[in-house]
Amino acid sequence: MTSPADSWPTYDEGDTFLTGADEAAAIRAVLGRRYYRYDARPLQETWAGRLEERLSRLLGAQHVLACTSGTTAIALSLLALDLPKGSPVACPGFTFAATPSAILLAGHRPVLVECDDDLHLDVADLRRVLTAGAAAVVVVHMRGMASDMPAVCAAADEFGVPVVEDAVPVLGVSLGGRPLGTHGRLGAFSTQADKPVNTGEGGFLVTDDPDAYARAVIHCGAYEGRLARHFPGGVPAVDERSLPVYGWRMDEIRAALAVSSLDRLPERIALQRTHHDRIAGALEGVKGIAVRRPVAPDACSGQQLLFRVVDADAPLAARFAGRLRERGVPARTYSGEGPGYNARAYWNWRFLDLPEDALPRTRRRLTELVEVPLSPNLTPAHRERLINAVTEAAERCPGRVP
Ligand SMILES: Cc1ncc(COP(=O)(O)O)c(C=O)c1O
Structure with a gap:
């Protein structure tokens, strides 16, 4: 709690x-x-x-x-x-x-x-x-x-x-x-x-x-x-x-x-990047997750942390995110049904009338994805909480979360 x-x-x-x-x-x-x-x-x-x-x-x-x-x-x-x-x-x-x-x-x-x-x-x-x-x-x-x-x-x-x-x-x-x-x-x-x-x-x-x-x-x-x-x-x-x-x-x-x-735009971007880079750095060796990488250093605003739970299906990714939420980290996934559906997952754009598997590779990667918002106002304690929560959840994954 x-x-x-x-x-x-x-x-x-x-x-x-x-x-x-x-x-x-x-x-x-x-x-x-x-x-x-x-x-x-x-x-x-x-x-x-x-x-x-x-x-x-x-x-x-x-x-x-x-x-x-x-x-x-x-x-x-x-x-x-x-x-x-x-x-x-x-x-x-x-x-x-x-x-x-x-x-x-x-x-x-x-x-x-x-x-x-x-x-x-x-x-x-x-x-x-x-x-x-x-x-x-x-x-x-x-x-x-x-x-x-x-x-x-x-x-x-x-x-x-x-x-x-x-x-x-x-x-x-x-x-x-x-x-x-x-x-x-x-x-x-x-x-x-x-x-x-x-x-x-x-x-x-x-x-x-x-x-x-x-x-x-x-x-x-x-x-x-x-x-x-x-x-x-x-x-x-x-x-x-x-x-x-x-x-x-x-x-x-x-x-x-x-x-x-x-x-204050430069200050804001600098803060977000510091949060992102410190967290991404701390999670680098954690088995079972892959933090999303920018195409070049600093080519990133740092406003969210995105990582994949490698090879996870939708229920496993959801359990992983659920563990983070139990630790006070507002994580969300991209797959799953219901009112909490994610408007960034293409299969939810029903106005386009696409088959669910229109982009199989993108769908696979989005299904593994977990996301956490990173405000410029985060404190070192927030960062610690996130790093510990992800590390702990990863120790129980993949497939071993009760
Ligand atoms: C990638 C992307 N494109 C477009 C938009 C739409 O921007 P707005 O909400 O200002 O219309 C958003 C909103 O978050 C977005 O993330």
């Missing part, structure tokens, strides 16, 4: 990385009484405009567009590509349900790709899907771990196909010295509550492609010439009346929160 003093910080229990300065910024925006996506002010005097400017400098991207969520950022990125309606779009079988949902929202057809043993997009299987005619790739840096972007981009380039990064959980993480989200044609981020910058709900996209950006700005809700505010140096030749307009732009209160909390 654990006491309340032994609780584990998670965002749905109210754990945040916000400060009084963030609250004050949001209150200033509230008191300013101008919350709508556009008003008479020049863009650079609005919170959303300031946020876009800050993110553009941080990521070294020409254009940034703040919007309502990671899902709308992915959909806008795809809409910005101007593909024929109903195009097949590749995405990995290990992602949150929002990724294939965003592909549908943009009017296209998700085509799932297998993942490797570390649950990164399998580039050999991506080539199969590209050969079959995929018109774009949405690559996902799932649970804060980078996909192998040089390999993914090289495969897509061979087929002349654009890459959109679902960089939803990886703001502040780089691969090969380049920020994630800026490797593909467009990158989509979220500022939802458990992401590196927390505005409750929210997101943004980044790109260096002015034409794609112009289309995204219009779809996001710019009308009657407001597109020009995003292009002080001259507007690309896009007929704004030919594109549907959705109300997907970020409001001022969220933008104010994001601008303020961006200051």
